[in-house]
Amino acid sequence: MIERNKRIATVLARGLACLCAGLAFSGASYALDGKEWDLMAAMGDYAVKKTPQNMARVKALLKRGARPYNKTATQPSAMPDEELTPMGLAVVSGVPDVVGLFLASGVAVNMPMSPGGPTLLTYTIGNLSLGEAKPEQIETVRLLIDAGADVNVIAPNGETPLETAASAYTPSLELVRMLLKAGANPRAADPSGRTILFGRAASDLAMLKTLVDGGADPYAHSNSGASPLTFVCERRYELNGQPDPTAAERIAILHKPGTPVEPPRPARPAKSVPTPLLYAAMAHNPDCVKALLEAGANPDAPAMSGDVDGSDYAGSVREVVARKAKSAPDLVDAAAAALIERAPRQ
Template identity: 30%
Template sequence: MVAAQKSMTQSAMTQSAMFQAIYQGKIDAVQSVIDSGVDINMRYQVEGKRGGVTPLMMAVAYLSTPEMIQFLIDSGAEVDAHCDKQSTALIYCLGIGSKFFKTLLPVAPGSTRTDAELDRAKYEIVKVLLKNGADVNWARHESDHSDPANRMVRPRDRTDGTTPLAWYLRRGHTMGRRDWICTPEMVQLLIAHGADVKVSTSPERETPLMFAVDQGPEMVQLLLDAGAKIEAKCRYGEMTALNHAADGKNETSLRSAKLLLANGAEINHLSKAGYPLTQACISGNTSMVELLMEHGADVNPSGGFTPLMGAARGSQVELIEWLLKEGADPNAVNRNGWTALMEAAQLENADGEIIAMLIEAGAKVNARCAEGKTALMCALMWAPPATIRQLLDLGADVRMKDEDGSTALMLAAEESSVEVVAMLIEAGAKVDATNAEGKSALMWAAKFACPAAVRLLLDQGADVRMKDKAGSTVLMIAAQGYSEESRVEVVAMLVEAGAKVNARGAEGKTALMCAAMESMPGVVRQLLDLGADAQLKDKAGKWAIDYAWDNFALSGSPVLQQLKTAF
């Protein structure tokens, strides 16, 4: 044990000596450490964990001088050694932005350098690494490297992964122009040394060209000239470079889009995010919309997320008005059967002006999506009560059912405010309508333990003794769940309204058995206080207490003793 601790201490001292020498940028100090027998390819550890970072990677991370980098390589540093995350020194260097360098390494030598100076330092280091044979197409594969199966394939043998070029452009894409701008000179340098512009990242399969649109047309042109495929699609969302550009909101993305279009980019490519025009409409980028329309973007593409739907989702009032004037079809549907009105109605900040505009333009207020839901049903989850009222006033049918047989009232009983439930009943919703499972709005309100909704439905004559197709009563449904305080209140309310506390379901179970299986002590206690019979058995011959033993929520509860003493 003592020997092991001594070894760990010596290792830490060795690491510290090498680290300090590199940190200070003193080649003679590094030479002294090497002369003492330290392995130039040693791996740094943090808190006893192997991180796999070598002295060369450390020197690169601190943007040491090219002379230091060359010295380390001449001293035997492996230029393509990689850490546990498959990053090489080249990838380390290309992933450093000025914000990272100045914020996280404020006391590092040279940390007062300007962004331009830092970019130049990176460039010079990359030149040294490439001159010494750094693999420009090493694929940093982002997977679980602790899995032996992933370690069996060498990164340089993969057909996908994050190469140095993709990593450089990707960092600029994800960190933003506030951190650093990828320079054309660096990209030219990588391409000149054989960087593959077609390789895609993993697992998203995004290409360097997709990342480059954020950096402007000069970068895009460099990649196109080098053979980048303009119509390549990423796995996530099936987006092309033009789709990525259309998502942008700045002048840089606009100029990149112009160049892509000039080089034949497919303007009506349908990705999972929609068409390029749709994406521009979501963000309200009018300049991008105008550009795409000038190049022939279809205002009524078929089978996908249309521009009008995008503008509705983005609450873009002026764009919606403009698209309608251009002939956009307010009743066009996407792959799921959704319309622009459904998109507008389901928003938490749903805009009444947009809803009115769409219906005035001919949008069918009672159109159904593939699941049978109407705009009114779509609105119930997030939209404010004012939107529900507006849809009702504009002709929404409150009695329509979706493919599961659910009505707007059933959906409101589990999702919405009591104000909305009252609004729907006032508009003519049938209180005891049932869905395909035989469940009523009262059952849904009871299931989600909504006392106010339960009270309102009971006051409106909801049948408290109704059973669903599985034979469960409203009380049985209310007895299962973990919202203790509100569930206790609902149980009492239902019994007071006439629910039979010992009524049985299809398997002979009672509400007490249901509560014993999956509820809280307060619910079980409430049922016992209301006359639930603990001595009843179901068809399997089990008492409520038999189910209670397996309910962790009742463990150690006095309720167990109450159930025992019932015998």
């Protein structure tokens, strides 16, 4: 609790300090004034100590007309710079009861927090993506969605809320299901053709099933020829070399029957990508290497999808893995390299 209080106090202090700079810099009519400053402090105090007295301060300030987020519905963003507002701090402080009060007071829920910045929803989900989502954080997301938050908005990093939630370090199935139910598009692709399954979601069986059942395309290909199958063996660093009992089941979901495991050659010049088998060896996942070989992965196919003549990755998967096992042993898993070397030549 002490560490949590210190963290919240630090966030609040930083936010108020930034706001001072923002006010001096901008002079904007919608920057924080006295009541909003007081609301920020009251909300921060309640986040640290959830007492009736601190909640009463929050309610009293709202009754006096303090605005938690935006002054008007026509301003381009909540703040002129990347500064916190009472609402912006509330959504990441584990206080859904305050978030509900703020929303009820009238908040432009889809207004960016700053010019070109995140919305409240993308900010909230982005802040909970590094750890395990807590019930109060999920409730905050639910409140934002119920208030009309756009679940398909693109964050400054190019991700949708669904992508951020699904690729979190400790992803929450409850949060992902909530976003899907609210209309999040699981088939959305970025300009390069990458979709939500191009990443760690492909190596989490429960998440993979949830997204595919929700409409995600398991066979999508990017402009470079990569597919979700490319990432099927990629797991968190601490799982390197550990058993992967669901590898074969994930591969069965992502490998279209009757097609090669290897990516197609790009139709036009594009960034070359490794085959799933090479990527698996570099992901230190020998169980997944074995499952790919059993699914038909060709160790003598080109290691990369495009032209890489003259590079360390020129040649077949077998050749590249053998080379890397000697020149960069930390890059390639030794057990995976042995499996590939022993595989029948094709």
